[in-house]
Amino acid sequence: MIKRKNMIKRKNMIKRKTWQGGLLYISIMALALLTLLPIVLLVTNSLMSGREIVSRYSMDITVFNVLNTEYIKAGDAPFHFVEMTFLPDYITFYQYFKLFFKSPEYLRLFWNSVILCVPIVVGQCIISVPAAYAFERLQWKYKEHLFFIYIIVMLMPTQVLLVPHYLLAEMVTLPPYLAIILPGIFSPLGIFLLRQQLKGFPHECLEAAQVDGAAHGNILYHIVLPNMKPSVAVLVMITFADYWNIVDQAIVFIKNVFDEPMSIALSKVMQNDTGMFFAMACFYIVPIVVLFMACRDYISQELSFVGVKN
Amino acid sequence: MRIRKGWVLIGIIFLLFVVGCTIYSRTFYQWNLPKVEIMAPRSGTLLLGQYDVRSVSKKEEGSGGFTHSTQILLPLTVNYFYVDDEAEVTLTGIRNSTRKGRVTSITNTKENLVLTIGFHAENFADGESVDVSIMKETIPLSNIMPKSALHEDDKGAYLFVVTKEQGTWGREYVVRRMDATVWASTEQEFSVSSTIEYPVVFASDSKLADGQQVRFYP
Numbered sequence: 134m135i136k137r138k139n140m141i142k143r144k145n146m147i148k149r150k151t152w153q154g155g156l157l158y159i160s161i162m163a164l165a166l167l168t169l170l171p172i173v174l175l176v177t178n179s180l181m182s183g184r185e186i187v188s189r190y191s192m193d194i195t196v197f198n199v200l201n202t203e204y205i206k207a208g209d210a211p212f213h214f215v216e217m218t219f220l221p222d223y224i225t226f227y228q229y230f231k232l233f234f235k236s237p238e239y240l241r242l243f244w245n246s247v248i249l250c251v252p253i254v255v256g257q258c259i260i261s262v263p264a265a266y267a268f269e270r271l272q273w274k275y276k277e278h279l280f281f282i283y284i285i286v287m288l289m290p291t292q293v294l295l296v297p298h299y300l301l302a303e304m305v306t307l308p309p310y311l312a313i314i315l316p317g318i319f320s321p322l323g324i325f326l327l328r329q330q331l332k333g334f335p336h337e338c339l340e341a342a343q344v345d346g347a348a349h350g351n352i353l354y355h356i357v358l359p360n361m362k363p364s365v366a367v368l369v370m371i372t373f374a375d376y377w378n379i380v381d382q383a384i385v386f387i388k389n390v391f392d393e394p395m396s397i398a399l400s401k402v403m404q405n406d407t408g409m410f411f412a413m414a415c416f417y418i419v420p421i422v423v424l425f426m427a428c429r430d431y432i433s434q435e436l437s438f439v440g441v442k443n
Numbered sequence: 444m445r446i447r448k449g450w451v452l453i454g455i456i457f458l459l460f461v462v463g464c465t466i467y468s469r470t471f472y473q474w475n476l477p478k479v480e481i482m483a484p485r486s487g488t489l490l491l492g493q494y495d496v497r498s499v500s501k502k503e504e505g506s507g508g509f510t511h512s513t514q515i516l517l518p519l520t521v522n523y524f525y526v527d528d529e530a531e532v533t534l535t536g537i538r539n540s541t542r543k544g545r546v547t548s549i550t551n552t553k554e555n556l557v558l559t560i561g562f563h564a565e566n567f568a569d570g571e572s573v574d575v576s577i578m579k580e581t582i583p584l585s586n587i588m589p590k591s592a593l594h595e596d597d598k599g600a601y602l603f604v605v606t607k608e609q610g611t612w613g614r615e616y617v618v619r620r621m622d623a624t625v626w627a628s629t630e631q632e633f634s635v636s637s638t639i640e641y642p643v644v645f646a647s648d649s650k651l652a653d654g655q656q657v658r659f660y661p
Contacts, residue, residue: 233460233461233464233468234464234467234468234471235468235471235472236468237465237468237469237472237611237612238611240461240464240465240468240469241465241611241612243461244465366446389609391609391610391611391612419457420454420457423450423453423454423457424454426447426450426453427446427447427450427451427454428446428447429447429450430445430446430447431446
């Protein structure tokens with residue numbers, strides 16, 4: 134009898150758990166969908182015709198939105214509300230066609246961003262790995278003091294460092310791109326990140342290699358680097374995302390509008406060529422999504438191992 | 444644990460696609476630019492008009508002796524001759540010699556402009572025929588261009604000059620409207636009063652607008 138009672142109780146608990154789990158699952162899914170909405174909106178709206186985008190999202194009164202205009206009071210200029218929608222009236226790929234085949238100026242913006250990002254990402258990987266190794270494994274005077282300064286610099290907001298960077302670039306007459314790329318390459322974030330990772334690296338392996346007569350270069354190249362791929366992948370991802378979405382430095386350093394990266398130009402496209410905005414925004418997010426998806430395994434591993442030592 | 448090769452492939456295909464699109468759209472854009480022909484304005488004089496007319500001479504007795512004159516008829520539209528302008532008078536017949544003459548008076552009839560040209564000739568009878576050659580040039584000018592370079596709209600006369608400006612893909616040739624005041628003009632050429640520092644467009648294969656990027660005829 135008692136056994137039977139216990140079984141019923143357990144069944145009820147499982148049922149309750151299942152019901153609660155389902156509710157939780159639905160809630161999480163709903164939240165996930167909610168966070169996805171802007172991207173869905175972006176993609177579906179990029180399939181609108183330019184005319185529809187202008188009539189829905191710009192402030193202009195056109196023949197296509199004049200019927201939806203409002204007046205605050207009689208005599209005022211008419212205005213219309215933004216008419217957001219997920220489904221276009223007509224689906225067209227013309228915005229993409231225009232972007233890729235008829236607008237070399239927009240493609241130039243993409244290449245501007247690539248020219249800005251790739252050297253920084255590559256340079257930071259080249260600099261950060263040996264620097265982090267030197268900080269962690271080599272013994273030299275004032276090492277910790279210098280690393281402390283690195284951390285201080287890392288904690289400073291970008292806007293604080295902009296003025297010194299600008300003054301320095303003016304003093305040595307650096308070209309605008311180089312004035313952004315050089316501080317980017319020597320950013321302390323990468324060194325900090327990789328050093329933290331190296332702290333968890335089994336020192337016995339390195340010491341064994343040293344006992345076998347391996348030089349630091351060999352140890353770094355053959356032992357440390359192959360084991361730090363996830364950290365480097367995270368570094369690549371973070372740096373790329375950071376500089377792909379660059380705004381502050383680009384506004385300050387780049388004077389010529391044709392040299393601006395896509396991140397800045399997007400806002401201008403919204404003002405000057407509203408119809409192109411959504412297609413361009415979709416185009417803008419592709420590289421970062423592809424990079425993330427390619428390094429997804431490394432990033433998941435790195436994030437799951439954070440805090441686990443040895 | 445590895446980099447997902449499928450996504451790397453997608454990334455490479457995406458990059459190659461963008462490279463291809465960039466090359467295509469850039470070339471397409473470049474090929475479809477209006478083509479223009481340019482020139483530098485020349486210096487020199489403009490020939491406003493030249494007339495060779497056979498006329499009859501007239502001999503009159505004045506205080507200083509005999510004077511000869513002849514009258515030539517020009518269209519009423521001619522407005523650039525003034526009193527004291529030089530003319531070349533060739534005495535026809537057996538003499539066949541050339542003398543310098545001057546415009547002594549200009550009068551209008553209903554249909555013509557009458558220029559009276561006085562000249563000196565010894566022993567030249569009244570009523571003999573002469574060949575008069577008269578021409579008028581401007582003072583030396585520095586900005587002479589063909590008439591095809593001159594455009595006109597409600598705001599007045601203007602030229603298109605080509606400037607080199609920073610464009611999307613580097614330095615580009617752009618046409619700029621330049622308002623101009625015509626100083627002197629003939630049927631073929633004209634001159635403007637302002638200084639022109641850039642090459643002037645005198646022919647194009649399509650209608651131009653201020654700020655338009657162009658390319659040159661090969």
